[in-house]
Amino acid sequence: MSEQTGERVLQSVGVDVAKHEVVVGERDDRGRVRTRTLANGRSALEAYMAALAQSGFTGPVVVESTGFWHWPTVFAAQAAGVDAHLINPLMPAKHRKGDVRLCKTDPADAALLAHMGVTEPNLPKPCRLSRTQVRLRQLLNLQKQLERLIQSQQAVLRAHREAAELAGVAPAAALTELQAQLTGLRQQRHSVQAEIQRCAETMAEPQRVTAVAGLPGVSTALARVLTGLLDPAAPSANSWVAFVGLDVSVHRSGQKVGRSRLTKRGHSFMRKRLFQAAWGAMIHSPVVRRYYERLRQLGRSYVEALLIIARKLVRGAYALVQNPEQPVDEQRLFAVKT
Known part of the structure; x- marks a missing residue:
């Protein structure tokens, strides 16, 4: 792959990420976009980014944040010395509304991200997060989800116990199992909190x-x-x-x-x-x-x-x-x- 093929000069790359594959949109200096599909894995993405860097490409790689699935793309770009710009999904949504055809496919999204690499004035700076920083973010997200589960379980237990007491009947036997699950969730939360501190200590x-x-x-x-x-x-x-x-x-x-x-x-x-x-x-x-x-x-x-x-x-x-x-x-x- 070369940045310049004939008169075609690659300006920007947009990457639409899914769990198992990514669609790459390559915009040239004439505003045309060519798309291709890659496996969302380290080997395929590292090979693509390395070839991109070897071609002399110096433009932005625009990646939409999608849960956890975008990190292989970002880390592959970092390893190759290519600038990967991780953007909030709200930004492409704003641009998508300007399309009268309202097309929403993976190739169309990749093309949109590639165009944003050239036209978006508020493109965030290149992502420089390390794997340790990403791990800390994932641990914090896991703790947040555990707390939501704990609050939900507590509400269910409280409501059913109060209902049984008001009706003068014995609580359901399943509540004992729910209480055990709640205790287990609290122990898991404690373990995650300890892991967060260990991870933070290595960084701070x-x-x-x-x-x-x-x-x-x-x-x-x-x-x-x-x-x-x-x-x-x-x-x-x-x-x-x-x-x-x-x-x-x-x-x-x-x-x-x-x-x-x-x-x-x-x-x-x-x-x-x-x-x-x-x-x-x-x-x-x-x-x-x-x-x-x-x-x-x-x-x-x-x-x-x-x-x-x-x-x-x-x-x-x-x-x-x-x-x-x-x-x-x-x-x-x-x-x-x-």
Whole structure:
């Protein structure tokens, strides 16, 4: 495969990923796209990316994030020295709406991603995540799913026991088995939490962990995960805030000002942990408590106030990761404006 065949110069590559195969769309300098199908496996993808690099290709490889199935493509591109841009599925969905034919096939999606490599002005920077970082993300996702299962099982047990008590009948025998399953899920959650900490310890720099753990409400365990999960090379603290879904969507048009809401587009597990950290900071830090009370006086609800504090903690963590030697200045971070 060569980047230039006759007058054809390859500009961008789009990769539509499924569990067992990927469809690759190659856009040339005339806007034409040629597609091909590859197995979604290391050998096929590494061979393709290596050939792409050897051809002299320097353009973007645009990959849509699809659960876990996109990582072989991303890692193959990294190994070959090709820039792989991992994008949120919302981005191609926006472009797809502009197609009057509303075509939705794997080759069409690959072609769309290839076009985005040339036309999309807000293409994210190339993905540089290591396998350890990806493993940490998968462990956090597994813990989130376990917590949902535990909450669901608890609700089922509680509802059936209350129903049996109200009716004056014996609870179903199956509830005993459900209780045993619930105990097993809790043990699995504990094991995953321990594995998360071991994984985070291998990634985090001790100086950064110590600095971030100095923030009110932030434990050493949370500091390890924060510094291991979030990208220290992010251009600003806003990127960290958006990654955990604590950024706010604004709705304004002319004289109309709509209600602002959390986007909740980011990492829901970390958002929950940061909310808990904000609550702990409000309880144990007089400075944060005074800031919280001021927010309440200004009409903020309990949840709104804690989310604002959580956002402050993320911004503080970003600053400390950039310069771990600086002290934590709670008075400045949680300054009460009069």
